[in-house]
Amino acid sequence: MKLPVLEIFGPTIQGEGMMAGKKTMFVRTAGCDYSCAWCDSAFTWDGSAKEEIIQMSPEEVVNELERIGQSAFSHVTISGGNPGLLKNMGALISLLHSKGIEVGLETQGSRYQDWFCEVDQLTLSPKPPSSKMDTNWDTLDLIVNELVTHKRIHHTSLKVVIFNEEDLAYAKTVHQRYPQFSFYLQPGNDDVLSTDDTKIKLRLLECYEWLIDQVVQEKEWNDVTVLPQLHALVWGNKRGV
Amino acid sequence: MKLPVLEIFGPTIQGEGMMAGKKTMFVRTAGCDYSCAWCDSAFTWDGSAKEEIIQMSPEEVVNELERIGQSAFSHVTISGGNPGLLKNMGALISLLHSKGIEVGLETQGSRYQDWFCEVDQLTLSPKPPSSKMDTNWDTLDLIVNELVTHKRIHHTSLKVVIFNEEDLAYAKTVHQRYPQFSFYLQPGNDDVLSTDDTKIKLRLLECYEWLIDQVVQEKEWNDVTVLPQLHALVWGNKRGV
Ligand code: SF4
Ligand code: SF4
Numbered sequence: 075m076k077l078p079v080l081e082i083f084g085p086t087i088q089g090e091g092m093m094a095g096k097k098t099m100f101v102r103t104a105g106c107d108y109s110c111a112w113c114d115s116a117f118t119w120d121g122s123a124k125e126e127i128i129q130m131s132p133e134e135v136v137n138e139l140e141r142i143g144q145s146a147f148s149h150v151t152i153s154g155g156n157p158g159l160l161k162n163m164g165a166l167i168s169l170l171h172s173k174g175i176e177v178g179l180e181t182q183g184s185r186y187q188d189w190f191c192e193v194d195q196l197t198l199s200p201k202p203p204s205s206k207m208d209t210n211w212d213t214l215d216l217i218v219n220e221l222v223t224h225k226r227i228h229h230t231s232l233k234v235v236i237f238n239e240e241d242l243a244y245a246k247t248v249h250q251r252y253p254q255f256s257f258y259l260q261p262g263n264d265d266v267l268s269t270d271d272t273k274i275k276l277r278l279l280e281c282y283e284w285l286i287d288q289v290v291q292e293k294e295w296n297d298v299t300v301l302p303q304l305h306a307l308v309w310g311n312k313r314g315v
Numbered sequence: 316m317k318l319p320v321l322e323i324f325g326p327t328i329q330g331e332g333m334m335a336g337k338k339t340m341f342v343r344t345a346g347c348d349y350s351c352a353w354c355d356s357a358f359t360w361d362g363s364a365k366e367e368i369i370q371m372s373p374e375e376v377v378n379e380l381e382r383i384g385q386s387a388f389s390h391v392t393i394s395g396g397n398p399g400l401l402k403n404m405g406a407l408i409s410l411l412h413s414k415g416i417e418v419g420l421e422t423q424g425s426r427y428q429d430w431f432c433e434v435d436q437l438t439l440s441p442k443p444p445s446s447k448m449d450t451n452w453d454t455l456d457l458i459v460n461e462l463v464t465h466k467r468i469h470h471t472s473l474k475v476v477i478f479n480e481e482d483l484a485y486a487k488t489v490h491q492r493y494p495q496f497s498f499y500l501q502p503g504n505d506d507v508l509s510t511d512d513t514k515i516k517l518r519l520l521e522c523y524e525w526l527i528d529q530v531v532q533e534k535e536w537n538d539v540t541v542l543p544q545l546h547a548l549v550w551g552n553k554r555g556v
Contacts, residue, residue: 094540146534148537222431275516279549290338293386295336300338307520
């Protein structure tokens with residue numbers, strides 16, 4: 075019943091999506107079934123941080139969260155990699171809930187787990203063509219059906235990261251296929267290796283403006299929310315903030 | 316039944332608060348009962364844009380929204396100035412609702428109007444000490460009581476703009492007085508006259524990081540959301556975007 079944990083940090087703010095700006099702690103799990111061309115967390119699956127992975131029980135994770143965050147948090151974000159690979163995540167979510175702590179989690183939606191229906195804010199983030207990954211629509215349909223059946227619509231959002239017009243066309247397909255869910259667009263970070271923070275920040279804002287320009291005139295995007303990666307704007311490509 | 320309108324623009328994105336990033340049109344009304352030291356919309360009340368004010372009926376406002384935005388919007392944000400001064404706003408809100416359009420509105424909470432309970436996303440943004448304005452707590456209590464009585468908790472949020480530690484102490488008082496509402500903190504823009512966009516953007520991100528640092532370690536801020544002004548990050552101090 076152990077989970078492969080790569081880092082635990084916070085409190086900080088959630089930088090993306092439906093909880094953007096929300097104060098939270100992070101638990102990052104190791105392992106991903108994808109290898110997106112522009113992955114900003116490649117260390118979770120490319121072997122480069124292999125020695126940092128610790129197998130932890132849910133109790134150990136919560137102890138570490140409380141050691142670092144003390145009482146200064148009431149929200150935990152589980153990220154990856156793809157935490158949706160881990161069958162045992164349900165126990166950690168239950169333990170956090172028993173302590174009055176809310177849980178957010180993001181997955182690309184390549185695998186379904188029962189415990190998806192326990193997550194307070196679940197973000198499904200299917201990957202667009204620029205990632206070089208293929209979406210398994212049957213799996214995504216199945217996940218969406220389970221979430222709808224379990225009345226999780228208001229606990230779920232869809233988010234697609236956009237690097238170019240082809241990605242935006244893909245995102246529109248996703249939005250139209252699953253119109254029940256609130257939908258977030260996020261400009262991609264095309265320079266995940268740079269350490270020149272000022273350059274990164276201005277570039278991200280440029281991409282954000284481009285994305286806004288793309289969606290504002292189109293009726294099909296009337297209900298969308300467009301948000302930049304706040305943590306990247308503040309801290310550039312640094313890890314653990 | 317006319318409304319003093321200063322500008323109508325969009326579609327663009329909402330830059331602040333509970334609907335940050337959401338695609339929307341803007342209707343900006345003229346007139347404010349405050350004169351905040353750092354007001355970023357002083358032209359709405361200081362006489363400098365007096366000639367631009369047009370008295371418009373709700374029908375005329377909607378016609379203009381549809382002329383500019385065509386069918387590319389399903390949300391309208393009413394801002395000011397203080398739109399909470401206008402008794403007749405209810406008719407515009409009803410007309411927008413009858414067309415399936417959602418309405419967001421922000422006010423500092425110095426005056427109550429019945430139609431507050433019709434707004435889909437109402438932001439109460441009381442002003443901290445750096446504004447040099449005094450909060451009328453009796454009025455704010457009354458507004459909050461009305462909203463609670465009418466079951467508007469999930470349609471309302473509180474937002475305080477922060478320039479310094481004194482403002483943050485004020486914000487904590489507001490948060491603790493009205494714990495029912497979701498609470499947003501926003502770093503102040505201390506350079507509303509600059510036209511050097513790069514300077515503004517980097518400065519805003521610096522203030523945002525400072526604000527995050529202030530709140531992450533404090534238990535009293537566990538439920539807060541901290542967001543920058545996205546429109547200022549993208550467009551600097553430009554009007555009408
Ligand atoms: S799904 Fe996420 S973690 Fe996995 S490779 Fe893609 S971006 Fe990286
Ligand atoms: S309440 Fe708002 S519009 Fe009025 S002076 Fe203050 S900041 Fe400006």
